[in-house]
Amino acid sequence: MRLDKYLADMNLGSRKEVKGLIKKGWVTVNGEVIKSDKFQVKEIEDQVFLDGEEVVYQKDFYYLLNKPAGVISATVDDYEETVLDLFDDESYREDLFPVGRLDKDTEGLLVITNDGALAHRLLSPKRHVEKEYYAEVSGILTEKDQERFAEGLTIDGGEECLPATLSITAVDEASESCSIHLILHEGKFHQVKRMVQAVGKEVTYLKRIRMGGLQLDESLAYGEYRSLTPEEVQLLEKRA
Numbered sequence: 001m002r003l004d005k006y007l008a009d010m011n012l013g014s015r016k017e018v019k020g021l022i023k024k025g026w027v028t029v030n031g032e033v034i035k036s037d038k039f040q041v042k043e044i045e046d047q048v049f050l051d052g053e054e055v056v057y058q059k060d061f062y063y064l065l066n067k068p069a070g071v072i073s074a075t076v077d078d079y080e081e082t083v084l085d086l087f088d089d090e091s092y093r094e095d096l097f098p099v100g101r102l103d104k105d106t107e108g109l110l111v112i113t114n115d116g117a118l119a120h121r122l123l124s125p126k127r128h129v130e131k132e133y134y135a136e137v138s139g140i141l142t143e144k145d146q147e148r149f150a151e152g153l154t155i156d157g158g159e160e161c162l163p164a165t166l167s168i169t170a171v172d173e174a175s176e177s178c179s180i181h182l183i184l185h186e187g188k189f190h191q192v193k194r195m196v197q198a199v200g201k202e203v204t205y206l207k208r209i210r211m212g213g214l215q216l217d218e219s220l221a222y223g224e225y226r227s228l229t230p231e232e233v234q235l236l237e238k239r240a
């Protein structure tokens with residue numbers, strides 16, 4: 001890879017800016033000052049220093065964001081705040097994107113990455129990667145509803161859902177509401193809300209708590225994010 005691309009990929013400035021740094025003699029490769037931006041670097045083997053600080057190459061970036069309500073699952077938008085607007089200048093990169101979508105009013109686990117291949121695998125309908133949601137519902141879901149979810153529900157517009165696991169975790173008779181956990185193996189538009197609607201109730205609060213083997217880190221406040229550990233990246237691809 002060209003030396004200027006290497007430095008720009010590591011977020012050390014635009015291509016033009018890093019070319020300037022190289023010309024000034026601020027960059028060494030394996031101990032030698034290199035003044036040509038076309039110089040070819042081996043990402044893994046070579047030791048690159050900028051102004052005396054080592055620049056270790058990283059190709060893929062993975063973050064776990066605890067999405068707050070009120071921001072949209074997009075990269076840029078002229079009017080609305082996006083999940084990438086929550087990133088600080090040090091972590092922000094133009095190639096980051098959210099893996100799938102959560103509705104504007106949905107909270108919780110959202111993976112942000114620049115790894116298109118991983119995103120593709122996670123979202124592929126063939127792979128059925130599990131997604132688990134916590135929801136608060138107006139109306140009381142019943143055992144009969146659980147059976148219907150388990151059999152595979154038909155939602156509005158005639159779309160058929162794969163069997164889903166519904167657990168009713170709390171019931172409040174007085175306010176006629178309940179809390180649920182729902183495990184899905186696919187990701188249709190507004191799926192949780194539409195499934196609950198199909199049995200005559202309404203989601204009033206929704207949060208994603210798991211994707212594959214990756215759990216939401218509850219120590220992250222809403223709007224906070226952190227890098228995934230290599231173990232967590234592997235867990236992501238696990239179904240259960």
Ligand code: URA
Pocket residue numbers: 101102103104106189190191192193194206
């Ligand atoms: N299902 C929904 O209805 N909304 C989401 O944001 C995610 C799943």
